[in-house]
Amino acid sequence: MTGPLHLAYSAISDVGRVRRDNQDSGYAGPWLLTVCDGVGGAARGDLASSTAVQQLRKLDAEPTDDLLALVAGAIHRADDRIGELVEEDPELSGTSTTATVALFDGSRLGVGHLGDSRGYLFRGGELRQLTHDHTFVQSLIDEGRISEEESRVHPHRNLILKALDGVRHEEPDLFEVPLEVGDRIFLCSDGACGTLDDARMADILATGTPDYAAVELVRASLEAGSSDNVTCVVADVIDTEPDPDLQPLLVGAAADLPRKATGGVTGRGLFRGHRSGDTGEIDPVPDDLPADMHVIPSDPIDREAQRYAPRPPARYTWLKRLLALAVVLGVIWVALAAMWSWSQQQFYVGVSDSRVTIFRGLNAEIPGIEISHPYEVTDVDLANLSEIDAEQVAEGIEARDLDDARATVDNYAARQDVPTETSTG
Secondary structure (H helix, E strand, O other): OOOOEEEEEEEEEEOOOHHHHHHHHEEEEEEEEEEEEOOHHOHHHHHHHHHHHHHHHHHHOOOOOHHHHHHHHHHHHHHHHHHHHHHHHHOOOOOOOOOOEEEOOEEEEEEEEEOOOOOEEEEEEEEOOOOOOOOOOHHHHHOOOHHHHHHHHHOOOEEOOOOOOOOOOOOOEEEEOOOOOOOOOEEEEEHHHHOOHHEEEHHHHOOHHHHHHHHHHHHHHHOOOOOOOEEEEEEEEEEOOOOOOOEEEEEEEEHOOOOOOOOOOOOOOOOOOOOOOOOOOOOOOOOOOOOOHHHHHHOOHHHHHOOOOOOOOOOOOOHHHHHHHHHHHHHHHHHHHHHHHHOOOOOEEEEEEEEEEEEEEEEEOOOEOOOOEEEEEEEEEEHOOOOOHHHHHHHHHEOOHHHHHHHHHHHHHHHOOOOOOOOOO
């Protein structure tokens, strides 16, 4: 009977060769692996991804409850926190992040997933994609309309259908993956999987330590022309105790502030990234910390937490909202005025007081709003028309313009059956 399994892990995030900011965030610990890829550009996708990871990394403890329930709860809390940030600062509206989360319990992974970051399992030389992309191009692939190769160059390949945005509260995909000794788990942002094909990723994952594989996957993605941020998390499933010096790793946007120990405490990290500033790790927590610091390995108190703590609302928020409301009302008024002006250039032939009449406006009814009125009442009596002609006029006959409406009336006038008077001598 084999004992409990463990994870030996590494993580790296690189801003890439095109982007100025890293909107990816990642985390690797003894119980948790996750990658979040921020979406939003000016709406601060880096803030969305780092906020999500700061919430998700609280899962990094030995699970004592249902795996999938823990993962789902953490994802929903991350979504709620992003919603709080948007509510505090409306300029963040539109920000969102993907989330691929893998919680380890010693024998299985509980996986939660939204977006187009991916999770893979490398076992026995074979690479298997665990997650399913929530993207427009993936829906086209599922329908058989395009191939995987075509999706990599599709003009809408970046259109994501599900993400954490604090507004829509999308439900994540949730599933479990049984693990075996020798398995290698790989999580990445689309900066890697959107550039490297499965064969290339499998070739890299087949060699070296998790450190080596993570760095090589990032390097290969950049050399293959990736124009995005690239984040890779690699973990090996082992049946021996992991290196005691191995500490949780926080990378990308979530680690953009230097992490230095306080009170003279120093830490030594095992992992070193190949680009300074784009990777980070959580310092080891020594046994001799003062009791009042209240630091735990899975959720250390640091400046990153302070950075995303709730802030008081900006001054004059009510005035900004009032001005925004005035702008919206102004746009609506202009649109309604334009629609009314257009409607009064339309004509149709109908009935008013049993007379064929030319109406100005639209042949439609809106409760409480009069959108047409009689323009010319003719001397053509509806009673003098045939039953078919009378029904057509009663329903309303559209006209291109006023002249066309008058021509229609003349046509019905010529077809009316006017009774003749008779006299007796």
